[in-house]
Amino acid sequence: MPEIRRREFLVASGTLLASAALPAPANAMELELGGKSYHQLRTFHPRVRSHYACTLCPYCDGGFTYAENGHIQKAEGNPDHVATRGKFCAKGLASFLSACDPDRITMPLKRVGPRGSGNWREIGWDEAIAEVAGKVAEALSQPDTIVVNEGDSRDGAAARFLATVGSSSLFRSCAPGLGGAARQEGLRRMVGVSYLLPDLEHARYVLNFGCNILETALPLAQRLTDGLVNNRLKLVTFDVRMSNTAGRSHEWIPVFPGTDGFVALAMCRHILEKGLADGDFIRNWTNTTPEELLVALAPYTTQKAAEISGVPEKSIKRLAVEFAKNKPGAVVTMNGVSRRDNGIDAEQACTLLAVITGNIDNEGGLCLPRQFQVGVPQPAPKPVEGGEKLRLNHTLPFEILDKSRVVKVLFNHLSNPVYSAPAASIWREALKNESLVPLVVDFSPFMSETAEWADLILPDVVGVERHDLVSAPTALWPWVSISQPSVKPVGSARDVRETFKKIVEVIDADGQKGMKPLWAFTSARQWVEQASAATPGLEGNYKKLQNKGFWPDHGKIDPADRKIVKDGEALPVAYHTFQKTGFATPSGKIEVVVPDLKPNPRHARLEKGQFVLATYKVAYHALSMTTNLKYLAEIHHANPLWINKAQARELEIADGDLVRVTSEVGYLVTKAFVTNGVHPKVVGISTSVGRTSYGRVAKADPFGKVPDYARKELVDEDIDDNIWWRDRGVSPNEILPLAVSARHGEQAWNDTVVTVTPADPGDVYGTVHVDNARHLAIFKQMTGHRAG
Structure with a gap:
């Protein structure tokens, strides 16, 4: 017999096992198997696949769901999707669990007893629709008293409804799209668009200011990884906390909170002084010249930036030169920079680094967004x-x-402000007052902290049960994706578009008010079809979209180098598109205004035990939408307070100790996580957990009462018997005082100053105590200053 070596034996054995287990070629690669799924035991029994666009975050990754016997078993990314590239983040992978969650609401509920008492009875849809329509009809003489509070613009139904009844009272918990209001406004003023896509896979150098790319931006994370591996790019992260991205960077710079803009402007000045700026780009494509810009940047010396930010002056100069010399380069920003009072200025300062080096819409730089503008069914209300x-x-x-x-009628859609808003306890107080808000209608499929204060809950379907049409500027080529649910909604849960349609049809039964014709679609599926027909560039391609799940079909991923290939050739990218059309600004050029940045005066007066509180997201949760998904909650359910080791020692706080975190409106009690991975004058806490409602998993309470409205067929033994943790975390949002920027209208989430002390005797983990009178006083002071 010929000699068989151990490695050859293992390779041969693995090949035989693989070919026996899968009905596919033995040499199939991961991407070749992507898009297929089989029963875990019956290996030749394929599952029913449907197209799925995950909308748990604005990146809207495109993929598939797989169903067996009417239940979804799996969700994953589409390997042919130009943005998703076969990958889903943890949230997308676990999103299907919401469909079969035994704690979800699947029938309309009407409160019994006082608002917030927790007593409900199931009612029929006709009764629920009639009651809501009646109240809306009564308010039509004062249409702005009909209010929608919305957390997302996922399908436009809520905005369409308000326009139909003539109300302008649409409020959002966040700006639609990628990035917050400050970031979007800063870019619009400067470049004419609300988003710039960093071409990370082709960059040689990346400056990252306050963005946790590897946890919270999966499409960008994939491209960053490709750039690190294939292009050997250098990644430098400025952040107050060692996030997963900071920890995997070549350099982590723990900048003093809110001073990123000073560092960026000092770097700009140094690049200009050294003659390393792209003078031709500045002269041709901005409203200034290198000489004028250098004069405007005179106050922002590297020495001053070092004093304000705590970043060594040598580092500022070195990083500036490295970035300018190692083209192409990209600058990435996000909430750590923008969610402050000076967010607009800080965003513009960081973007200026890309502008002066000519890294705008070039290979490896910041690219203008490529995206379809998804339409709405026609005719649409004015x-x-x-x-x-x-x-x-x-x-x-x-x-x-x-x-x-x-407010006469308040609709709450895709939002949970009693949990996730700043000064969250004020929402509870406002909703409790039935004389001020006579009717509260919530569309949540779960009993959220806000839904608890509703009069009627009209349950929406969950993501994997929806028909959707989405597009996001997350790739170098535009795309649009579709969702086609493979299972029917559980119980009688109804798509919110169909619910609004029914309300309109009761208010305007004969069409004489002109409302009914604006809701002529028959179902959410037809809404998507009509929206597709109204989307510029997508006309006539709905069937292709249905078949493929996305459109256009740009090509496939080459597993060898991760390039998009079509007909054997790498797909070309259209860079420098502004040379044909100019920028979408009044001048057609980038409009540079050097901001007048000033340090936050409160941050300059920090005393012993005082810190700037940084709140942040984690990879496993999308605010309040995922904490009842058991796989995700098991990974991340606690949010201890990050505190610097030296500061903790000075305050006599050990790792795991109970601490009291006090703001000017109240305090919370949590555990300390002592680490060197946070700036000495910063404490950090995740806002992703700390639930008091939503379900037994979110509350880490497997022995809690099963809701009366729970569906008997939705039994989950994991929830009944396998929630081993009892820590649900502590939400900091109630102790965050209102700090809304007059310039961009967004809460300055990361400017709050808190005092940290060892817990008082008798303090209990998880306690949150807030003085709403103090919240109200801060609001009056804030609005008084604005009026003055």
Whole structure:
């Protein structure tokens, strides 16, 4: 017999096992198997596959769901999708669990007893629709008293409904799209678009200011990884906390909170002084010259930036030169920079680094967005004056309480402000008052902290049960994706578009008010079909979209080098598109305004035990939408307070100790996580957990009462018997005082100053104590300053 070596034996054995287990060629690669799924035991029994666009975050990755016997068993990315590339983040992979969650609401509920008492009875859809329609009809003489609080613009149904009834009262918990209001506004003023896509896979150098790419931006994370491996790019991260991205960077710079803009402007000045700027690009494509810009940047010396930020002056100079010399380069920013009072200025300062080096819409730089503008079914209602304006909901409950805003009907859609808003306890107080808000209607499929204060809950379907049409600027080529649910909604849960349609049809039964014709679609599926027909560039391609799940078909991923290939050739990218059309600004050029940055005065007066509180997201949760998904909750259910080791020692706090975190409106009690991975003047806490409602998994309470409305057929033994943890975390949002920027209207989430001390005797983990009178006083002071 010929000699068989051990390695050859293992290879041969593995090949035989693989070919026996899968009905596919033995040499199939991962990407060749992508898009297929089989029963875990019956290996030749394929599951039913449907197209799925995950909308748990604005990146809207495209993929598939797989169903057996009417239940979804799996969700994954589409390997042919130009943005997703076969990958889903943890949230997308676990998203299907919401469909079979035994704690979900699947029938309309009407409260019994006082609002917030927790007593409900199931009612039929006809009764629920009639009651809501009646209240809306009564309010039509004052249409702005009909209010929608929305967390997302996923399908446009809520905005369409308000426009139909003539109301301009649309409030959002966040700006639609990628990035917050400050970031979007800063880019619009400067470049004419609300988003710039960093071409990370082709960059040689990346400066990252406050963005946790590897946890919270999967399409970008894939491209960053490709750039690190294939292009050997250098990644430098400025962040107050050693996030997963900072920890995997070549350099982590723990910058003092809110001073990123000073560092960026000092780097710009140094690049210009050294003659390393792209003078031709500045002269041809901005509203200034290198000479004028250098004069405007005179106040921003590297020495001053070092004093303010704590970043050594040598590092600022070195990194500036490295970035300018190692083209192409990209600058990445996100919430760590923008969610502050000076967020617009800081965003523009960081973007200026890319502008002066000519790294705009070039290979490896910051690219103008490629995206389809998804249409809406026609005919559409005429916009109401002021209805298109972005209004964030941070001050809405205060306006209700001081009676400056009259509300007769409040719809809550895809939002949970009693949990996730700043000054969250004020929302609870406003919703509790039935004289100020006579009717609260919530569309949540779960009993959220906000739904608990509703009068009626009209349960929406969950993501994997929806028909959707989405597009996001997350690739170098535009794409649009579709969702086609493979299972029917559990119980009688109904798509919110169909619910609004029914309300309109009761209000305008004969069509004489002109409302009914605006809701002529028959179902959410037809809504998507009509929206497709109204999407510029997609006309006539709906069937292709249905078959493929996305459109256009740009090509396939070459597993060898991760390039998009079509007909054997790498797909070309259209760079420098501004040379044909100019920028979408009044001048057609990038409009540079050097901001007048000033340090936050409160941060300059920090005393012993005082810190700037940084709140952050984690990879496993999308605010309040994922904490009842058991796979994700098991990974991340606690959020201890990050505190620097030296500061903890000075305050006599050990790792795991109970600590009291006090703001000017209240305090919370949590555990300390002592680490060197956070700036000495910063403490950090995740806002992704700390639930008091939503379900037994979110509350880490497997012995809690099964809801009366729970479906008997939805039994989950994991929830009944396998929730081993009892820590649900502590939400910091109630102790965050209102700090809305007058410039961009967004809460300055990361500017809050807190005092950290060892817990008092008798303090209990998880306690949150808030003084709402203090919240209200801060609001009055803030609005008084604005009026003055």
